[in-house]
Amino acid sequence: MRARLAEWIVLLRPGDWVVLAGALALCVLSALALWRGGAPDKAVVRAGGKVFAEVGLARAQILEVPGPLGVTRIEIAPGRARVAADPGPRQYCVRQGWLTRSGAVAICAPNQVSLSLAGGAADYDSLNY
Numbered sequence: 003m004r005a006r007l008a009e010w011i012v013l014l015r016p017g018d019w020v021v022l023a024g025a026l027a028l029c030v031l032s033a034l035a036l037w038r039g040g041a042p043d044k045a046v047v048r049a050g051g052k053v054f055a056e057v058g059l060a061r062a063q064i065l066e067v068p069g070p071l072g073v074t075r076i077e078i079a080p081g082r083a084r085v086a087a088d089p090g091p092r093q094y095c096v097r098q099g100w101l102t103r104s105g106a107v108a109i110c111a112p113n114q115v116s117l118s119l120a121g122g123a124a125d126y127d128s129l130n131y
Contacts, residue, residue, distance in 0.1 A: 042104040043121025045083040047076055050114050059083065059119075069113035076117055085110060085117055 014022075047054045049067050057065065057078055064086070065076040072089035082102045085095040088110045095110040095117070107118040 041081065041121070042102075042106075042119035044119070045076070045078055045101075046118045046120050048116045048118075054115075056120075057083075067115050069110070069115045071113045074110055074113050074115040083117060083119060084108070085115075088113055088115070 067074045075087040077086040082100045090112040095108040098108040109116045
């Protein structure tokens with residue numbers, strides 16, 4: 003395999019290397035530009051399927067959202083949000099950590115509370131691809 007690769011590399015001329023480098027740079031820049039989500043403007047908190055609060059991400063604050071199992075605590079910081087505490091048994095939404103991209107969601111299903119970030123352009127995923 004190395005011998006074949008070495009034979010192939012010998013045939014490349016300086017202009018070929020420039021074209022390969024340009025193609026690689028174009029691919030990297032395209033991926034960075036097209037696959038990143040926009041900066042979120044607000045956090046949308048739902049409880050029991052209804053919007054509980056829409057909060058801007060400009061300043062730090064803490065929301066306490068009531069649910070069937072107890073109170074879910076949501077922490078907002080500039081440009082990001084997270085579920086800090088939840089009475090659910092498995093803590094999946096707490097383990098989600100800080101949400102920083104538009105379209106990101108943390109769902110606390112047992113307590114019927116969800117946190118999503120909105121605004122900007124959402125990342126591509128299997129649902130909107």
